[in-house]
Amino acid sequence: MLGRHSQIHVINPHTDPPDHLQPLTRRLKQISGHLLPTPSDKRITERDLGVESGLKLYEGTWKHAAFHVATTIATPAAYAPLPFALASLGWPLGVTSLVAGTLATWYSSILIASLWKWDGFWGYWSIAFFQQVASLGNNIAIQIAAGSSLKAVYKYYHNDGTLSLQHFIVFFGGFELLLSQLPNIHSLRWVNALCTFCTVGFAGTTIGVTIYNGKKIDRKSVSYDWQGSSSSKTFRAFNALGAIAFSFGDAMLPEIQNTVKEPARNNMYKGVSAAYTLIVLSYWQLACFGYWAFGSEVEPYILASLISPEWTIVMANLFAVVQISGCYQIYCRPTYAYFEESLLSKKVTSHLSPRNSLVRLSFTSIYIALITLIAAAMPFFGDFVSICGAIGFTPLDFIFPALAYLKARRRRKSQNTRCHLSLQLLNFVIVTWFSVVAVLGCVGAVRFIVEDIKTYKFFHDM
Numbered sequence: 001m002l003g004r005h006s007q008i009h010v011i012n013p014h015t016d017p018p019d020h021l022q023p024l025t026r027r028l029k030q031i032s033g034h035l036l037p038t039p040s041d042k043r044i045t046e047r048d049l050g051v052e053s054g055l056k057l058y059e060g061t062w063k064h065a066a067f068h069v070a071t072t073i074a075t076p077a078a079y080a081p082l083p084f085a086l087a088s089l090g091w092p093l094g095v096t097s098l099v100a101g102t103l104a105t106w107y108s109s110i111l112i113a114s115l116w117k118w119d120g121f122w123g124y125w126s127i128a129f130f131q132q133v134a135s136l137g138n139n140i141a142i143q144i145a146a147g148s149s150l151k152a153v154y155k156y157y158h159n160d161g162t163l164s165l166q167h168f169i170v171f172f173g174g175f176e177l178l179l180s181q182l183p184n185i186h187s188l189r190w191v192n193a194l195c196t197f198c199t200v201g202f203a204g205t206t207i208g209v210t211i212y213n214g215k216k217i218d219r220k221s222v223s224y225d226w227q228g229s230s231s232s233k234t235f236r237a238f239n240a241l242g243a244i245a246f247s248f249g250d251a252m253l254p255e256i257q258n259t260v261k262e263p264a265r266n267n268m269y270k271g272v273s274a275a276y277t278l279i280v281l282s283y284w285q286l287a288c289f290g291y292w293a294f295g296s297e298v299e300p301y302i303l304a305s306l307i308s309p310e311w312t313i314v315m316a317n318l319f320a321v322v323q324i325s326g327c328y329q330i331y332c333r334p335t336y337a338y339f340e341e342s343l344l345s346k347k348v349t350s351h352l353s354p355r356n357s358l359v360r361l362s363f364t365s366i367y368i369a370l371i372t373l374i375a376a377a378m379p380f381f382g383d384f385v386s387i388c389g390a391i392g393f394t395p396l397d398f399i400f401p402a403l404a405y406l407k408a409r410r411r412r413k414s415q416n417t418r419c420h421l422s423l424q425l426l427n428f429v430i431v432t433w434f435s436v437v438a439v440l441g442c443v444g445a446v447r448f449i450v451e452d453i454k455t456y457k458f459f460h461d462m
Contacts, residue, residue, distance in 0.1 A: 060259040064189050065271025068256040070108075070328065071192040074199045075327045076149070076303075076320035077142040078247040079206065081385050082283060083290025084300045085247070088226070088240035091291075097244050097289055104430055105248040105249050106276045111401040112253045113268035115408060130395045135331045136371065137388025141246070143375040144384065146172045146324045148301055148462070149317035156314050164377040164461040172321070173372035179329050180336070180364040181357070185252075186259040188329055195326030196278075202319035203282035206302060207289055209312045210406040214293030216308070222295040231240060235444045242386030242394075242441025243300075245434075247283070249393025252330050300382030332367065339363040377458045383449045391442030398434035402427035 060068075086094035147169035154161055154168065182188060226233050253272075260267045290302050299305045303320070306313045343359050378384075406427050409420065456462075 035216070041455065059261050060189065060267075061261065062267040062270035062274070064186075064192075065256055065260050065268055066274040067192040067196045068185065068190060068259070069250065069253070069271055069275035070199055070278055071195040071323070071326045072252050072256070072330050073105075073248065073250045073275065074203070074282065075142060076202050076323055077138075077145040077327075077381075077385065078249075079203060079283065079286050080145060080301045081243040081382055082247055082287035082305065083210075083298045083302050085240035085243040086287045086291040087296050087298050088243075089223070089293075090121070090234045091224070093237075094240070094291070095288070097241065098284060099308060101244050101248045102283065104434070105250075106272065107426075108401040108430070109250070109253055109272045109276075110269060110384075111405050113257060113265050113272060115401065115404050127396070127400065130392055131251050131334060134249060134388060134392030134396055135334060137384060137392050138246075138249070138251070138331050139328055139371050140375050141371070141381060141384040141388055142324045142328055143169055143172055143176075143371060144379045144381045145301060146321050146328075147379070148373065148381065149303065149320040149324075152317045153314050153321075154305065156310055165379055166459055166461065169376045169379070170372055172325075173368050175325065176328050176332075177364060177368050179325065180332060180368065181360060182329070184259075184419055185255055185261075185330060185333050188326060189259075192326045195323045198319040198323040199278065200282075202316055202323060203286060205284050205316040205319060206306075207282070207314055208433075209306050209309070209316065210286070210289045210293050210302070212309070213305075213307055214289065217293065223297070224291075224295045235447050238440040238444025239382070239386045239448055240444075241437045242388075242390035242445050243382065244389070245394045245398070245437060246385045246389025247440060248279075249389055249397050251393060251396050252333070253334060255330070256409075261461050300385070323365050332364075335367060336360075336364065350451040356459075359424050378449075378453070378461065379462045380449060380452045381462075383445055383452060386441055387445035387449065390438050390445055394441065399431050399438070402430045 082098070086098065088094075089097060141255065147165050150168035150172060151163070151165050156164060164228075179188075179191070182191075218365065226236065228236075253268075256271075257264055257268045260271070286302070290298055290305070294305050297305075303316060340360070406424060409423070
């Protein structure tokens with residue numbers, strides 16, 4: 001996308017952040033303006049990531065990249081709030097926001113793939129906080145969603161059962177602890193291939209059941225107008241903007257690109273475009289049909305609005321749980337990489353050594369216990385979706401890629417071209433608009449979290 005003959009600048013290990021932290025900040029790798037597109041660039045090594053797995057990194061194809069991208073973006077937790085967000089904004093603004101979000105995130109993903117390499121100390125400090133917020137917030141939200149789906153399946157077979165939502169959140173956390181013992185993202189490629197299949201299964205099943213339920217409902221009873229004061233409607237609209245940002249967010253694109261073989265950028269372009277084809281074919285339909293079917297009464301988690309046929313709802317919930325299990329793992333990995341580099345022994349050649357296995361089990365247990373505790377204590381799915389989208393995904397996936405691209409373009413000599421000016425204007429508009437979205441989404445989400453805490457007790461069985 002940028003200059004083909006750009007110079008390669010090798011990072012100084014004595015002045016820049018450690019190599020294992022650099023995948024956290026691929027979005028600003030070009031903050032100094034040097035693109036590194038050639039296959040001779042110096043990638044971080046498997047040992048730099050704290051992984052002694054015996055697996056080769058950088059052997060993934062564009063298809064593997066597509067699996068990973070689809071798994072991290074097109075999750076049931078991302079699909080589920082879209083009808084509710086559309087209902088909160090109304091048809092004109094809701095559809096416009098949905099289409100704009102799709103185009104902006106695809107464009108930003110291409111920028112991230114182009115700006116994959118960077119130098120400069122401040123890249124890490126600019127990004128690390130937001131990626132950790134996005135990762136933690138995402139995993140809290142999707143663990144609540146997985147627990148809700150497991151509970152729905154349980155209630156189908158045991159309607160009078162006594163197990164609560166918190167039980168299923170804990171069960172899901174235990175399963176994720178087992179998957180966390182796999183060494184790296186590339187070792188999850190077949191898990192994520194299954195998850196991509198489940199994404200298609202979830203989307204197709206949910207869209208079909210939503211249309212079926214919509215036709216069964218008396219259409220005269222469906223209202224598309226929100227009841228309440230003007231301030232309530234305004235804050236709900238703010239909350240919806242954060243939810244849409246969450247639905248398109250992906251804080252893991254650089255980590256995914258770090259598993260792709262050369263030419264990494266071209267393979268990533270193909271993978272991102274393939275994943276977004278799936279997203280367009282499913283996101284828009286589910287959002288619009290969900291709002292059409294249930295109107296302003298649609299639930300934040302769309303599956304909770306479905307009534308019949310029950311066996312298809314069970315199937316959709318099972319698809320959701322399987323898909324979420326893969327997404328959860330990818331979002332764990334930046335945090336795991338930090339602890340692996342700090343704590344695992346470099347003297348052994350296998351990640352299965354007793355010492356490394358015990359250390360890995362310890363820090364993954366602490367991480368998952370923390371996520372599980374928060375999800376169980378405050379199972380407010382829609383609120384976590386919005387605040388995570390506002391202060392986590394929006395800066396990472398919309399604002400920083402555009403800023404980094406503008407910074408990189410300044411180093412080119414022939415800048416006074418119509419194309420360059422158009423790109424400058426486009427990136428400036430993206431930065432400005434999504435900065436507003438981040439602020440408004442955060443305000444709306446915080447308000448609803450405060451209201452829910454007042455309404456419900458901690459560890460409430462939703």
